[in-house]
Amino acid sequence: MRRVRSCVFLTSLLVTAPLFAQASWQSIQNEAKGQTVWFNAWGGDQAVNRYLDWVSTEVKTHYDITLNIVHLADAADAVKRIQTESRAGRQTKGSVDLLWVNGENFRTLKEAGLLQTGWATMLPDWRYVDTTKPVSEDFALPTDGAESPWGGAQLTFIGRRATLPAALRDPQALFDYAQRHPGKVSYPRPPDFTGTAFLEQLLLSLTHDPDALKRAPDPHTLEQVTAPLWAYLDKLHPFLWREGNDFPPSPARMDALLASGSLNLSLTFNPAHAQQKVASGELPADAYPFGFEKGMLGNVHFVAIPANSSASAGAKVVANFLLSPPAQIRKADPAIWGDPSVLDPQKLPAPLAASLRQHTPGGLPVVLAEPHAAWVNALEQEWLRRYGTR
Structure with missing residues (x-):
């Protein structure tokens, strides 16, 4: 089973690599090796937590990144920590490297200049994103490449x-x-x-x-x-x-x-x-x-990288992995989590597209x-x- 999964993972890498500026991405991956990334994420659902445990194992295996998940009751707690560090002059070596952020908290951080910008659309697997979804704005605010989408949502x-x-x-x-x-x-x-x-x-x-x-x-x-x-x-x-x-x-x-x-x-x-x-x-x-x-x-939910992240390269690699077809397909499986994908099946190779469509809910109401x-x-x-x- 491990062997089959690895083959799918490598297939994803092969179809991604030729279309990206390989030298710059390779340099980010090299810098990320051995880094520890502190990912602050909502921890109120065991299916979500189990999925993120799997992500931690995968990025360790494939990228030599140690991903530590900080389970939050409210993302606002991490936002306050980032704000406190900024006020204390802590411009580097922040305690949050990657944050699962909602629109309200995104606005707070972005308007205060506390997020890295321009990186999300440069991720290799951005090419697979369904750009008909609201992936370029969050709560009516332009994301300016400061957030990478990784799941869809609807009340x-x-x-x-x-x-x-x-x-x-x-x-x-x-x-x-x-x-x-x-x-x-x-x-x-x-x-x-x-x-x-x-x-x-x-x-x-x-x-x-x-x-x-x-x-x-x-x-x-x-x-x-x-x-x-x-x-x-x-x-x-x-x-x-x-x-x-x-x-x-x-x-x-x-x-x-x-x-x-x-x-x-x-x-x-x-x-x-x-x-x-x-x-x-x-x-x-x-x-x-x-x-x-x-x-x-x-809406679409996103991950963001604080401006003072201590493992910026590792955070980008993790964000890209969250966008990768294997990770998105697994996340969309109701037996795993059931979180809707942000990828466009038409942009994927046929076998991956078929797997993703298998876990795409039908009959949903219009998204407001x-x-x-x-x-x-x-x-x-x-x-x-x-x-x-x-």
């Missing part, structure tokens, strides 16, 4: 056929269902990332001025733009789990409540999550994913672009003011 509901035979088409259908099944619906408490995304999803569906979400919130129109969201939540909350006075802290907790029958719905940012959790036995066999008929919020990054804080603060002190 997705999870229901059970036993308690929700048919998908809910829109926010009104969700409200009607919650009203008929009091205490069986909820969402993660903001500022949990998925909880905030749920607020954005509702706002995209309910607001009378969707174009306003493409820009930073305007204090003069903020109340008007968001009024339909708060009116909806005011009506919905009394029918939620614990009457809307408490909220699950995370999607993982919602999964557990769904599995136990305490909730009839869960939320995830991975369309293949339900299939992966059914395969692992963590969700019942009748669990299934669905989205609103007019689309669901979606995320609002401007500044909406995250605006929605979280107002949600906490209205509902967070109960």
Whole structure:
């Protein structure tokens, strides 16, 4: 089995190498040998953690890089560390070499000049990226080559056929269902990332001025733009789990409540999550994913390299490996993780394309672009003011 896997890996290298400036990439690989890369990544899912353990083994075997995974509850913790090091004048030998970063944290770091730029599009396996996906901007901010994509995401509901035979088409259908099944619906408490995304999803569906979400919130129109969201939540909350006075802290907790029958719905940012959790036995066999008929919020997730990384070359090699067809195919397999790929199968050799398509979910709703990054804080603060002190 090891031999077959190695052959696939080498095939990937062979089809990549001739198309890149080999001398410069070879020099990066040479510099990376023997380096230790500290990769700070969200650690809230065991499938993700197992996948990253596999990545660590592969980059050690093929590149002599020691990849240490720092499992984070919140990427903001790593951002604060990077900011603290910058304020202390630590311009080199930083404690974070590679960071799995969301749009809000990307904006914070990029605007402060704390990220390396221009490197991502120079990676050899960038050539395989599906550039029709939002890989050149993150939360409406240009990435400027400061982030390398490594997975897709889309907000997705999870229901059970036993308690929700048919998908809910829109926010009104969700409200009607919650009203008929009091205490069986909820969402993660903001500022949990998925909880905030749920607020954005509702706002995209309910607001009378969707174009306003493409820009930073305007204090003069903020109340008007968001009024339909708060009116909806005011009506919905009394029918939620614990009457809307408490909220699950995370999607993982919602999964557990769904599995136990305490909730009839869960939320995830991975369309293949339900299939992966059914395969692992963590969700019942009748669990299934669905989205609103007019689309669901979606994005691409990225890795970034802090400006003061102590192992910049090693971080680039790891980022390129995360983009490689073998790593992307393995990651997309629901039995492994089920995280959607950012590669375009049409750009791959036929055998690799077939393997990737095998793990590409079908029937997904239209992807709705995320609002401007500044909406995250605006929605979280107002949600906490209205509902967070109960």
